[in-house]
Amino acid sequence: MRQSLHELTIPTRGRGLYDFTDQVSAWLAKNRFQTGLVTLHLRHTSASLLIQENADPDVRRDLEAFFSRLVPDGDPLFIHTAEGDDDMPAHVRTALTTVNLSLPVHRGRLALGTWQGIYLWEHRRAPHSRTITLHFVGE
Amino acid sequence: MRQSLHELTIPTRGRGLYDFTDQVSAWLAKNRFQTGLVTLHLRHTSASLLIQENADPDVRRDLEAFFSRLVPDGDPLFIHTAEGDDDMPAHVRTALTTVNLSLPVHRGRLALGTWQGIYLWEHRRAPHSRTITLHFVGE
Amino acid sequence: MRQSLHELTIPTRGRGLYDFTDQVSAWLAKNRFQTGLVTLHLRHTSASLLIQENADPDVRRDLEAFFSRLVPDGDPLFIHTAEGDDDMPAHVRTALTTVNLSLPVHRGRLALGTWQGIYLWEHRRAPHSRTITLHFVGE
Numbered sequence: 001m002r003q004s005l006h007e008l009t010i011p012t013r014g015r016g017l018y019d020f021t022d023q024v025s026a027w028l029a030k031n032r033f034q035t036g037l038v039t040l041h042l043r044h045t046s047a048s049l050l051i052q053e054n055a056d057p058d059v060r061r062d063l064e065a066f067f068s069r070l071v072p073d074g075d076p077l078f079i080h081t082a083e084g085d086d087d088m089p090a091h092v093r094t095a096l097t098t099v100n101l102s103l104p105v106h107r108g109r110l111a112l113g114t115w116q117g118i119y120l121w122e123h124r125r126a127p128h129s130r131t132i133t134l135h136f137v138g139e
Numbered sequence: 140m141r142q143s144l145h146e147l148t149i150p151t152r153g154r155g156l157y158d159f160t161d162q163v164s165a166w167l168a169k170n171r172f173q174t175g176l177v178t179l180h181l182r183h184t185s186a187s188l189l190i191q192e193n194a195d196p197d198v199r200r201d202l203e204a205f206f207s208r209l210v211p212d213g214d215p216l217f218i219h220t221a222e223g224d225d226d227m228p229a230h231v232r233t234a235l236t237t238v239n240l241s242l243p244v245h246r247g248r249l250a251l252g253t254w255q256g257i258y259l260w261e262h263r264r265a266p267h268s269r270t271i272t273l274h275f276v277g278e
Numbered sequence: 279m280r281q282s283l284h285e286l287t288i289p290t291r292g293r294g295l296y297d298f299t300d301q302v303s304a305w306l307a308k309n310r311f312q313t314g315l316v317t318l319h320l321r322h323t324s325a326s327l328l329i330q331e332n333a334d335p336d337v338r339r340d341l342e343a344f345f346s347r348l349v350p351d352g353d354p355l356f357i358h359t360a361e362g363d364d365d366m367p368a369h370v371r372t373a374l375t376t377v378n379l380s381l382p383v384h385r386g387r388l389a390l391g392t393w394q395g396i397y398l399w400e401h402r403r404a405p406h407s408r409t410i411t412l413h414f415v416g417e
């Protein structure tokens with residue numbers, strides 16, 4: 001049994017879902033990890049990690065539309081508006097989703113379903129650079 | 140230290156919460172796992188994993204009622220309606236909950252609280268067959 | 279590679295967010311864990327674990343305000359009201375967030391971002407005592 005740590009940096013062009021499944025798979029392949037557990041941790045409080053459908057782009061469009069309606073930018077409920085009217089909504093959207101994912105690895109591949117991709121969900125409207133720590137334990 | 144992978148298939152009769160705690164516990168017992176970490180990953184994007192109260196069935200009824208009101212079937216906001224009016228709501232409900240769980244194992248048992256059960260939450264109205272990958276690392 | 283289990287008990291003074299990052303870090307330091315994975319599991323169904331901003335307290339105030347409006351106490355939709363009008367809202371708020379967290383450990387420290395803290399979110403209005411099981415695997 002062995003373990004390994006790695007860091008990914010994902011640049012975003014503002015609010016939306018960014019598929020980075022290939023970058024996780026490439027790290028597994030490079031290290032020849034066969035069986036084990038990969039944990040991903042996003043080191044930010046205004047963006048999320050999400051496993052969602054990777055086929056029809058309308059799913060991502062609809063997810064974004066739903067969350068924008070549920071947690072509207074500029075909601076007068078919020079008093080933390082230091083960085084703009086999308087600041088607090090980004091924190092709420094992060095709380096409603098997650099910053100942690102754990103995925104089994106089987107025969108060198110992520111145990112994802114056929115239609116599952118791993119996404120970084122940027123909740124701020126401006127471009128950001130987001131850092132994800134990866135941990136693997138296994139063989 | 141050792142590890143193991145397993146796959147569970149849960150048939151559903153449509154939307155609702157299905158307790159499968161016993162199936163996870165049975166796998167631990169069969170392999171005589173004593174101390175470690177179990178990770179569960181659901182390989183779908185229109186159903187969730189949830190740890191919730193296993194005592195009063197009204198809790199499950201109320202959870203379902205709340206989510207049905209929050210993410211209504213047939214909402215005109217959604218354009219991804221390929222598989223029916225419960226298609227996109229199922230993706231949103233999955234995003235609002237999770238498809239990953241990680242549970243410590245202590246003295247051969249899941250470190251669940253007295254009132255906690257592990258549920259598969261089917262978000263589609265039609266019956267489905269859902270696959271969960273289990274990973275154990277420990278002793 | 280080794281592993282370890284531990285239990286934390288956090289007393290709450292009622293609804294709100296309680297930072298317990300230091301207690302997790304102290305456990306790592308005491309055991310001289312250098313590299314690995316920490317998993318936290320909260321053994322309750324009416325409180326959550328949350329990673330959120332630890333700088334401006336207005337973020338916690340706004341998170342609480344948003345969730346109180348989204349899942350109002352005393353909502354006539356709910357029939358599970360055995361323990362009061364904040365009983366079922368506490369279960370829903372737990373379902374919308376999580377009771378599981380997994381964090382890589384690097385050079386003896388949690389791989390948290392600069393602004394991230396680990397919180398227990400008490401969803402009941404009365405004070406409670408909450409138990410969290412910690413698991414570490416690594417070196």
